[in-house]
Structures are given as C-alpha cells and as structure tokens.
Amino acid sequence: MTIIRADNIYYGYKKNSSIIKGLSLEIDNNITALIGENGSGKTTLGKLLCGIFKPTQGTVYINNEPTNNMSLGEIGKTIGYLFQNPNRQIFALTVKEQMLFVDQIMDKDDIESKTRMENILNYFDLHEKLNEYTYRLSQGEKQRLALASIILSNPRYLILDEPTTGLDIIRKQRLADYIKDIKVEDIGILIISHDMEFVNENADRIITLSKGEIIHDTK
Numbered sequence: 001m002t003i004i005r006a007d008n009i010y011y012g013y014k015k016n017s018s019i020i021k022g023l024s025l026e027i028d029n030n031i032t033a034l035i036g037e038n039g040s041g042k043t044t045l046g047k048l049l050c051g052i053f054k055p056t057q058g059t060v061y062i063n064n065e066p067t068n069n070m071s072l073g074e075i076g077k078t079i080g081y082l083f084q085n086p087n088r089q090i091f092a093l094t095v096k097e098q099m100l101f102v103d104q105i106m107d108k109d110d111i112e113s114k115t116r117m118e119n120i121l122n123y124f125d126l127h128e129k130l131n132e133y134t135y136r137l138s139q140g141e142k143q144r145l146a147l148a149s150i151i152l153s154n155p156r157y158l159i160l161d162e163p164t165t166g167l168d169i170i171r172k173q174r175l176a177d178y179i180k181d182i183k184v185e186d187i188g189i190l191i192i193s194h195d196m197e198f199v200n201e202n203a204d205r206i207i208t209l210s211k212g213e214i215i216h217d218t219k
C-alpha cells in the first residue's frame with residue numbers, strides 16, 4: 001500500500017538551482033532506506049516527503065491526498081520526522097515535559113496515555129531520566145528521547161534522518177528491534193543513513209540518491 005508518493009518534484013535553496021530534480025517516488029509501509037553521498041539531497045527529500053518543505057514544482061501525496069495545502073500539523077498526524085540533530089526536536093526543559101507535551105496534544109485518556117508513555121520510555125531506556133533536564137542528556141539519550149516523543153504521537157509512517165548517530169552497539173540493536181516491532185504494527189519507515197551495516201540488516205528496499213536524482217532502487 002502506497003503511503004507517500006512524490007510526483008515529479010523539484011526543490012532548491014537558491015533561485016534557478018535545484019537540489020531535487022524532477023523526482024518521482026512511491027513509498028509503501030515497508031522499511032525503506034535512503035542512501036547516497038554527502039550533499040546528494042537525502043535530508044532535503046526527507047523534509048519534502050513530510051511537508052517541512054513544499055516542492056517548488058510537482059506534488060507530494062500522503063495517502064493519495066495532495067499535501068500542497070496541508071499544514072505541518074495535519075501531515076504530522078500521519079508522518080513523524082526525526083531530525084538529524086535531536087536538539088532541533090527537543091524543546092522542553094525536562095524529559096517528562098517533552099513527553100507530556102506530545103501527550104497533551106494527543107488529548108487521550110490519562111491512565112492509558114501514562115502507561116503508554118512509561119512503556120515507550122522503558123523501551124528506550126529513559127525511564128530513570130524522567131525528571132532529568134534535557135540539556136543534561138548525552139547525544140545518544142537526546143536521540144532516543146526525540147524518537148520516543150515522536151513515537152508517542154502514534155504516527156502511521158516514520159522518517160528517521162540518521163537515527164543511528166550517537167548510538168552505541170546495544171542501543172543500535174534496540175533500535176533495530178524496535179523497527180522490526182513496529183513493522184508488525186504496519187507502520188512504515190524511511191531511514192536516511194550512511195550506516196550501511198544498519199541499512200543492509202534492516203531495510204526491505206534501498207534507494208540511492210545522487211545529485212538529487214534516484215540512481216538505484218532495489219524495489
């Protein structure tokens with residue numbers, strides 16, 4: 001089932017120069033990896049697919065709906081995006097506040113959402129950090145908190161930009177296990193990564209980008 005579709009999209013940061021050049025792509029709810037050399041446009045494409053950027057030409061569809069006029073909030077109900085730098089995602093003073101912020105947005109029954117929050121924090125080994133200031137967390141802990149808070153909002157699809165950066169071997173394995181677990185729940189994932197070992201072990205499909213164009217797709 002196609003979740004995200006890009007139809008002949010273009011995007012550039014400067015006038016008359018495109019980073020993404022007439023790219024078309026269909027992504028289903030599998031585990032897809034997006035690889036390519038530095039500067040090939042992976043992060044730019046990830047941000048286009050989740051609506052942070054709007055294409056200068058062409059259209060991105062989510063569940064067959066064009067996203068041109070959708071707000072980031074609307075898209076965010078379906079797609080969760082993990083920034084390459086977790087500092088861009090973490091804005092609350094403490095771990096608990098970061099998680100509760102998402103919770104309040106979700107507007108769910110208290111006990112149910114509290115249990116869900118605790119389970120997710122346990123899963124990412126953050127339960128003992130509940131009252132910790134976020135600025136005191138290590139890079140790997142920030143990465144896990146950013147991911148935990150996205151997952152709490154229950155997205156149908158996840159875009160993870162360099163999710164293994166700053167993770168040790170055990171945490172990387174935990175992330176791989178998590179990816180397998182949520183695949184069972186029918187949540188699709190796009191992993192943007194340079195970590196070929198992680199990609200080869202976990203992805204069902206590998207898309208290679210070069211100079212803003214798809215040059216290889218194992219689908």
Ligand SMILES: Nc1ncnc2c1ncn2[C@@H]1O[C@H](COP(=O)(O)OP(=O)(O)OP(=O)(O)O)[C@@H](O)[C@H]1O
Nearest residue numbers: 013014019036037038039040041042043044045194
């Ligand atoms: N905010 C920006 N303003 C101007 N140019 C930008 C901006 N962000 C990215 N670029 C340029 O766009 C191109 C693609 O960048 P992008 O971050 O999408 O590549 P990437 O494949 O994710 O790279 P990396 O593997 O290094 O993370 C690069 O040449 C980069 O310098």
